[in-house]
Amino acid sequence: MKITVFGVDIDLKETEYKNVGDIIDTIESQGAIVVEVIADEEDITNFSAAELEAIMPIKDLKIIAKSKKDLIIDSLEEVENYIPRLIEGIDNIVKLFTQGNEPEGYQLLMQLFEGIEWLNMLLGHMEKDMQINEMMFNIINKAEFVDQWQNSIEELLSAMENQDTIFLSDILEYEVTPVLKDYFNLAKDLNIKLS
Structure with a gap:
């Protein structure tokens, strides 16, 4: 899965993430707040864990995040x-x-x-x-x-x-x-x- 984060500089280690939630947790653990998530051109920002599982695998994940400030x-x-x-x-x-x-x-x-x-x-x-x-x-x-x-x-x-x-x-x-x-x-x- 290709992951692109916009809005903040985040260090996403070259790791295999199990799911989108893990990626979001990593971003938020570095002080940013995720405001939008796009998977394969579909807005999945408000998807539940079950809905996220249903769209797996994701080829292209775009995350828009902002600093708290x-x-x-x-x-x-x-x-x-x-x-x-x-x-x-x-x-x-x-x-x-x-x-x-x-x-x-x-x-x-x-x-x-x-x-x-x-x-x-x-x-x-x-x-x-x-x-x-x-x-x-x-x-x-x-x-x-x-x-x-x-x-x-x-x-x-x-x-x-x-x-x-x-x-x-x-x-x-x-x-x-x-x-x-x-x-x-x-x-x-x-x-x-x-x-």
């Missing part, structure tokens, strides 16, 4: 583009609730939760990286930021449980939006420091 920079750039759209979505949700269009408002709210879930995941990854974690402490009071973020989400869930659209609108407008703006500024500042 590059992946974080890309994610922060995505945050900078994404948060303004989330805030715009919040404005639309509040408007829909105010106009009495609750079904459409709740539908948009579910999409907002997906975006918030992605932001939570990213924040969790950033906290695990010591360099990023230290930079976050230098930019903001991280504990206060995380508490504010978690409290906003908890109140949002509580208001949603009670189906109180007025309270939901207030939380979205006066608690979640300011925290998202802080998150945006944090991402922007971290991106500048990392670049």
